Amino acid sequence: xxxxxxxxxxxxxxxxxxxxxxxxxxxxxxxxxxxxxxxxxxxxxxxxxxxxxxxxxxxxxxxxxxxxxxxxxxxxxxxxxxxxxxxxxxxxxxxxxxxxxxxxxxxxxxxxxxxxxxxxxxxxxxxxxxxxxxxxxxxxxxxxxxxxxxxxxxxxxxx
Amino acid sequence: xxxxxxxxxxxxxxxxxxxxxxxxxxxxxxxxxxxxxxxxxxxxxxxxxxxxxxxxxxxxxxxxxxxxxxxxxxxxxxxxxxxxxxxxxxxxxxxxxxxxxxxxxxxxxxxxxxxxxxxxxxxxxxxxxxxxxxxxxxxxxxxxxxxxxxxxxxxxxxxxxxxxxxxxxxxxxxxxxxxxxxxxxxxxxxxxxxxxxxxxxxxxxxxxxxxxxxxxxxxxxxxxxxxxxxxxxxxxxxxxxxxxxxxxxxxxxxxxxxxxxxxxxxxxxxxxxxxxxxxxxxxxxxxxxxxxxxxxxxxxxxxxxxxxxxxxxxxxxxxxxxxxxxxxxxxxxxxxxxxxxxxxxxxxxxxxxxxxxxxxxxxxxxxxxxxxxxxxxxxxxxxxxxxxxxxxxxxxxxxxxxxxxxxxxxxxxxxxxxxxxxxxxxxxxxxxxxxxxxxxxxxxxxxxxxxxxxxxxxxxxxxxxxxxxxxxxxxxxxxxxxxxxxxxxxxxxxxxxxxxxxxxxxxxxxxxxxxxxxxxxxxxxxxxxxxxxxxxxxxxxxxxxxxxxxxxxxxxxxxxxxxxxxxxxxxxxxxxxxxxxxxxxxxxxxxxxxxxxxxxxxxxxxxxxxxxxxxxxxxxxxxxxxxxxxxxxxxxxxxxxxxxxxxxxxxxxxxxxxxxxxxxxxxxxxxxxxxxxxxxxxxxxxxxxxxxxxxxxxxxxxxxxxxxxxxxxxxxxxxxxxxxxxxxxxxxxxxxxxxxxxxxxxxxxxxxxxxxxxxxxxxxxxxxxxxxxxxxxxxxxxxxxxxxxxxxxxxxxxxxxxxxxxxxxx
Numbered sequence: 007x008x009x010x011x012x013x014x015x016x017x018x019x020x021x022x023x024x025x026x027x028x029x030x031x032x033x034x035x036x037x038x039x040x041x042x043x044x045x046x047x048x049x050x051x052x053x054x055x056x057x058x059x060x061x062x063x064x065x066x067x068x069x070x071x072x073x074x075x076x077x078x079x080x081x082x083x084x085x086x087x088x089x090x091x092x093x094x095x096x097x098x099x100x101x102x103x104x105x106x107x108x109x110x111x112x113x114x115x116x117x118x119x120x121x122x123x124x125x126x127x128x129x130x131x132x133x134x135x136x137x138x139x140x141x142x143x144x145x146x147x148x149x150x151x152x153x154x155x156x157x158x159x160x161x162x163x164x165x
Numbered sequence: 166x167x168x169x170x171x172x173x174x175x176x177x178x179x180x181x182x183x184x185x186x187x188x189x190x191x192x193x194x195x196x197x198x199x200x201x202x203x204x205x206x207x208x209x210x211x212x213x214x215x216x217x218x219x220x221x222x223x224x225x226x227x228x229x230x231x232x233x234x235x236x237x238x239x240x241x242x243x244x245x246x247x248x249x250x251x252x253x254x255x256x257x258x259x260x261x262x263x264x265x266x267x268x269x270x271x272x273x274x275x276x277x278x279x280x281x282x283x284x285x286x287x288x289x290x291x292x293x294x295x296x297x298x299x300x301x302x303x304x305x306x307x308x309x310x311x312x313x314x315x316x317x318x319x320x321x322x323x324x325x326x327x328x329x330x331x332x333x334x335x336x337x338x339x340x341x342x343x344x345x346x347x348x349x350x351x352x353x354x355x356x357x358x359x360x361x362x363x364x365x366x367x368x369x370x371x372x373x374x375x376x377x378x379x380x381x382x383x384x385x386x387x388x389x390x391x392x393x394x395x396x397x398x399x400x401x402x403x404x405x406x407x408x409x410x411x412x413x414x415x416x417x418x419x420x421x422x423x424x425x426x427x428x429x430x431x432x433x434x435x436x437x438x439x440x441x442x443x444x445x446x447x448x449x450x451x452x453x454x455x456x457x458x459x460x461x462x463x464x465x466x467x468x469x470x471x472x473x474x475x476x477x478x479x480x481x482x483x484x485x486x487x488x489x490x491x492x493x494x495x496x497x498x499x500x501x502x503x504x505x506x507x508x509x510x511x512x513x514x515x516x517x518x519x520x521x522x523x524x525x526x527x528x529x530x531x532x533x534x535x536x537x538x539x540x541x542x543x544x545x546x547x548x549x550x551x552x553x554x555x556x557x558x559x560x561x562x563x564x565x566x567x568x569x570x571x572x573x574x575x576x577x578x579x580x581x582x583x584x585x586x587x588x589x590x591x592x593x594x595x596x597x598x599x600x601x602x603x604x605x606x607x608x609x610x611x612x613x614x615x616x617x618x619x620x621x622x623x624x625x626x627x628x629x630x631x632x633x634x635x636x637x638x639x640x641x642x643x644x645x646x647x648x649x650x651x652x653x654x655x656x657x658x659x660x661x662x663x664x665x666x667x668x669x670x671x672x673x674x675x676x677x678x679x680x681x682x683x684x685x686x687x688x689x690x691x692x693x694x695x696x697x698x699x700x701x702x703x704x705x706x707x708x709x710x711x712x713x714x715x716x717x718x719x720x721x722x723x724x725x726x727x728x729x730x731x732x733x734x735x736x737x738x739x740x741x742x743x744x745x746x747x748x749x750x751x752x753x754x755x756x757x758x759x760x761x762x763x764x765x766x767x768x769x770x771x772x773x774x775x776x777x778x779x780x781x782x783x784x785x786x787x788x789x790x791x792x793x794x795x796x797x798x799x800x801x802x803x804x805x806x807x808x809x810x811x812x813x814x815x816x817x818x819x820x821x822x823x824x825x826x827x828x829x830x831x832x833x834x835x836x837x838x839x840x841x842x843x844x845x846x847x848x849x850x851x852x853x854x855x856x857x858x859x860x861x862x863x864x865x866x867x868x869x870x871x872x873x874x875x876x877x878x879x880x881x882x883x884x885x886x887x888x889x890x891x892x893x894x895x896x897x898x899x900x901x902x903x904x905x906x907x908x909x910x911x912x913x914x915x916x917x918x919x920x921x922x923x924x925x926x927x928x929x930x931x932x933x934x935x936x937x938x939x940x941x942x943x944x945x946x947x948x949x950x951x952x953x954x955x956x957x958x959x960x961x962x963x964x965x966x967x968x969x970x971x972x973x974x975x
Contacts (some may be wrong), residue, residue, distance in 0.1 A: 011528045019540040033636030034567035076417045
């Protein structure tokens with residue numbers, strides 16, 4: 007069997023494809039492991055029951071973040087609000103729960119329906135009982151985002 | 166109601182008969198009942214089109230006896246968007262797809278006839294696909310009666326209003342995007358059938374038919390490419406306007422899913438160009454042709470089966486399993502069969518002609534360069550397939566969820582696109598200048614690409630915001646400057662145009678000239694497109710502004726012009742208007758008249774019904790207030806409510822909802838029946854109770870005047886609409902000013918008089934739109950005027966088959 011240039015091209019491209027496949031799979035940033043997902047410098051719980059229970063125990067409001075992997079404004083959140091030390095400090099006052107809108111589980115679906123989360127990104131600050139404090143639909147610039155968080159905390163204090 | 170399902174059932178019968186006749190006639194080398202086949206295919210196409218027309222009619226007349234109609238439209242929706250509701254759900258879009266495929270099959274059989282034996286196999290496969298879709302429709306019909314949605318209601322129940330259409334689909338681009346896409350899919354069924362027939366015939370020890378059908382395959386592929394490209398473009402324009410956040414492209418799973426067949430089809434077109442009978446590409450070209458439909462079904466299964474949820478999950482459930490079976494069938498036929506043939510049966514030494522052999526033994530030859538192009542475009546396709554696939558694989562194997570963002574697609578695709586451009590430029594140069602000079606310019610342009618990648622005037626110029634936590638290769642590519650796109654793009658433009666000037670003027674063949682102009686347009690447009698995408702993506706500038714009292718400012722003549730911080734824009738609020746749809750709710754859409762209630766009689770006893778009429782008498786007792794409607798025997802009885810509580814006077818138009826009770830008040834002989842309810846569910850028509858409120862959409866439009874550098878550039882509305890009965894879903898209406906160098910794009914989020922504006926400046930959009938136009942026009946020229954396989958040569962004598970290969974290069 008002679009090695010023609012065309013075969014060399016083909017084999018090279020195939021090896022490249024396998025290489026890309028292997029490399030990209032290993033290099034892909036971990037989004038979530040057993041119990042958390044990571045956005046910017048923040049860490050969010052993914053188990054809905056755990057998060058609700060924790061919020062009740064610690065008497066903190068719950069911040070629910072509806073997101074997807076392909077949402078460009080979620081990336082803006084990662085780059086801006088979620089990397090901002092001031093925001094991170096504010097977020098400490100909440101129990102953070104992230105719900106991937108592509109999560110097909112019944113519980114996630116119910117939560118999406120409850121808070122009408124149809125598109126990413128959306129944030130809803132709620133009491134441990136699920137009562138809405140503040141909703142942030144779509145993307146908010148960091149200043150506005152902080153304003154919403156303050157509003158949620160004030161509302162929470164009042165109750 | 167049964168009518169529609171009967172049409173589909175009859176189409177299934179005629180489609181199945183045609184398929185069986187065609188396949189058995191092919192296998193047994195007979196001609197039994199062959200005369201019946203063309204009419205049968207025509208009947209199938211006719212019946213499916215009729216079913217589609219009937220469904221459209223039901224939508225236009227809002228016939229809610231059909232559950233599918235009820236689910237996908239509503240009274241307040243205009244005629245135009247009632248029609249688009251036809252393909253808003255799964256069943257309707259499958260019907261559209263099936264009907265179009267049947268029409269394509271009918272057209273092909275009319276043009277080509279069935280005299281030749283292999284035509285029967287090709288048509289048999291096409292009709293097999295049509296029959297499969299039709300069977301899906303019989304099992305899950307778009308004509309299901311409304312009782313399927315409301316099993317608890319009495320027979321004969323018809324809702325007064327529908328549930329509505331997905332708000333995102335209420336857009337002109339969205340109205341034409343799906344039909345165009347399904348036309349492309351339907352057209353691709355033909356080359357699929359030809360390729361599969363080719364392999365079946367070859368495996369059976371016959372000659373195969375690709376060689377003879379190459380012209381036909383090429384035409385089908387080109388037409389399909391034209392439509393598929395147009396569909397993607399329309400989809401992007403929709404996403405640019407309506408979604409209001411993703412821009413033209415967001416690497417949403419479904420966008421990726423339609424890009425995959427497009428890339429693969431593009432690679433296939435290049436592979437088919439490389440096809441020479443029984444030597445070069447004897448297996449690869451037909452194999453790629455066959456695989457395209459499998460990829461389309463893969464894409465559709467992703468959209469419709471709910472494997473991925475995305476902005477596109479308009480319709481899910483049910484139909485997924487049937488599509489997965491179809492995916493298995495098309496994959497076996499379109500991918501498995503060619504692969505099996507290649508591994509097991511392909512002759513060891515392909516009999517290449519002497520010229521071909523010497524060509525392919527040289528490293529640099531036209532054939533080998535085209536092969537490299539096919540491979541590189543294929544590699545681009547792989548990036549997309551892999552990006553869609555590996556997160557799912559990874560999660561199911563390890564349970565760890567990994568992120569695949571736009572960065573993955575952008576950073577891998579970018580260098581490959583640069584490579585594709587350099588190969589393209591080299592090919593075009595080589596065709597004119599020969600090997601030595603072409604190699605020198607390739608060296609120069611490659612070197613300048615690498616150097617340009619190192620020059621980033623500012624952070625904005627780098628391809629991506631990468632940091633230390635990203636993988637090494639991502640950091641490497643991400644830190645490269647966007648300037649690196651310019652040398653390869655310039656290389657392509659220069660060499661393509663030079664080659665055109667060399668070959669085209671003075672060529673006596675007019676069709677050849679036109680085709681070459683088309684080829685030039687396609688490739689130059691592609692290079693331009695890549696440049697504009699890169700720069701418009703990187704150099705979009707965004708700033709925002711909050712106008713606190715927009716509702717008040719709107720009323721002031723010459724109100725404040727607000728400077729938008731960090732930009733050269735300024736904005737003035739000239740209008741602030743809240744509205745709702747339907748504008749004036751029609752009480753007939755809301756409830757039944759007293760007459761209608763009376764005429765339905767015992768049938769609706771003890772059911773909950775809405776009713777309206779003029780209050781002709783009002784009596785208040787200790788436990789209730791009763792209101793007579795229209796001097797009739799029908800009354801509304803509000804329990805535990807006084808007249809003042811209800812706020813209703815004699816002569817008012819009243820509307821309420823409650824339980825119909827016949828002979829409820831035996832003491833009142835003038836009452837035949839009472840609609841029993843409570844205060845909250847009764848009210849004047851002018852202010853109906855919440856349960857009957859017809860408001861579907863609450864919108865706010867903010868009239869804006871936009872200034873740039875002190876000059877007015879645009880006036881128009883931006884705002885938002887909330888769909889109350891669809892989960893409170895919000896849709897933004899954006900203001901776009903299309904300029905020569907850049908678009909100005911204003912998004913407004915409104916909250917009780919306060920308007921948050923986001924102003925984006927998106928460069929080069931007009932150049933991008935022009936390049937896309939050139940891409941489509943170029944392909945149209947090639948499709949029509951190609952001297953070897955163009956449509957133009959078929960016009961005088963339609964059935965003639967042409968196998969002459971073009972002698973000059975393409």
